Amino acid sequence: MSNYNQYSGYGGNPYGGEQQSYGASNPYSGEAGNPYGGGYDGQAVAGNPRPGNATDANYGTGPAPSIPGQPPQPGQNVQYVTAGPSVMSNSDFLSRVEAVKADIRTLTTHVGQIASLHQRALSSPDSTSSSQLESMITQTQVLNTSIKDQIKFLETDAARSKDNQVKNTQVGQLKTSFTKQLQEYRVEEANYEKRYREQIARQYRIVNPEATESEVQEAANADWGNEGVFQTALKTNRSATANTVLGAVRARHNDIQKIEKTLIELNQLMEDLATAVVLQEEPIQQAELHTTNVKNDTEAGNVQLDKGIESARRARKLKWWCFFICVAIVAILALVLGLYFGLRNN
Incomplete structure (x- = not known):
């Protein structure tokens, strides 16, 4: 049994609100259009990129997860964390690891069940299978x-x-x-989307058997949630069969939008896993930098102080030299004057 519910505090239902089954009314705005709309045969439509940087050929690849304990690579996203008051013991840590492993095994089971429901939805769609598929996808995204x-x-x-x-x-x-x-889940969703588009193409050919290949591709990538597109397609064939077929195509387009939403969420999860978690040592580095700056400032101050002391010493020496010179001059003058007046009196 899965134990991910015991961690219900993590995350929540990414779909939010009431559940809508595959084939239900369009949960997106009718004016929004298909933002991704790659061709049903793998050809992308201009202006409508796939989710992330993915294509049909590389939906199974994504950013590699960061390696714990290794320095971040150039260009890699980094999440800094501060040192906590305490960390888990190894035994507690390993217990949590086992719980996560059990949840990953549950995820593997979910992906297999989704694949089976995808096949059922494509071969014989009904409200029950659509509801089961929507419920399983919601549970899987929460997991x-x-x-x-x-x-x-x-x-x-x-x-x-x-x-x-x-x-x-x-x-x-x-x-x-x-x-x-x-990655396996993403490949399954991408393959499901491709098969869905192929069905849209086949159903469009039923309504417009004379359509060219480019027109079929355009129909496979059209925004069938838009009333104008739907009415335009009916202009060429207004039979009851055409109306029923195009109604089914419209419902399938709504499902494709949900598939693409799931792919975007999976891409974001893989981006999160690729973000390296690094202990924030910036305060320590700032303290060391501050200490270095203080040391440098002190050394510079000592140099200036030494220069000041040396200048003061030289000034004092100069004063003493001036004093001795003045004394010598006075002594010489006194001696000369004494001799002069002494000789004169004699």
Whole structure:
């Protein structure tokens, strides 16, 4: 049994509000449009980039998780933490690690169940399977957030423990395992989106059998949540069958928007895992810098003081020399005058 509920304080339901099943009304604004809309055959539409920097070929890749205990790499995001009053013992830390491992195993099960529900939704869609799929995705996103928060908590504790190899190794293994599951989940969602777009293309051909390949691709990437697009497609075929098929296409487009929202959330989780947690030593560095500055200022002051003392000594010597010269001059004058007047009197 999963134990992620015991950490319900971490994160929350990323979807928020009431749940909406796949195929329900568009939860996004009708004017928003499809912000990502890559082609159903893997070709991206200009102006509509995929979530993050991903493409159909590399949805299974992402930023590598940071390595605990290693210095951050150039360009890597860094999260600084201050030294805490205390850190967990290794035994308590390992207990938390085992809890996270159990949650990751639960995530693996969830991803497998989502894959099965995806297949069911594509082959024989119904309200029950759509509701089950939406519920499972919501649970999985809450679980993902919980696991991510627990790993970052453990990584912070490991950073504060300073060179605790046991903690650093365990956190590194958790991040690698979790990143692998996120990648598998992301690949599953991306493949599901691609198959969804292929179905949209096939259904559009039913309505417009004379459509060219470029028109089919445009339809597969169109914003079917927009009433104008829907009405334009009906102009060429207003039969009851066409109306039903395009209604189904419109519902599938809503599902694609939810898939892309999930992909964005998965990308953000992987970005968070790639952020290195570093113990904030800036106050210590500032204190050392302040001490160095004080030392430098003191040494500079001592040099100036020595120069002042030397100048004062030279000034005193000069005064004494002037004094002795004046005395000598007075003595010489007295001697000359004495001799002069003495000789004159004689």
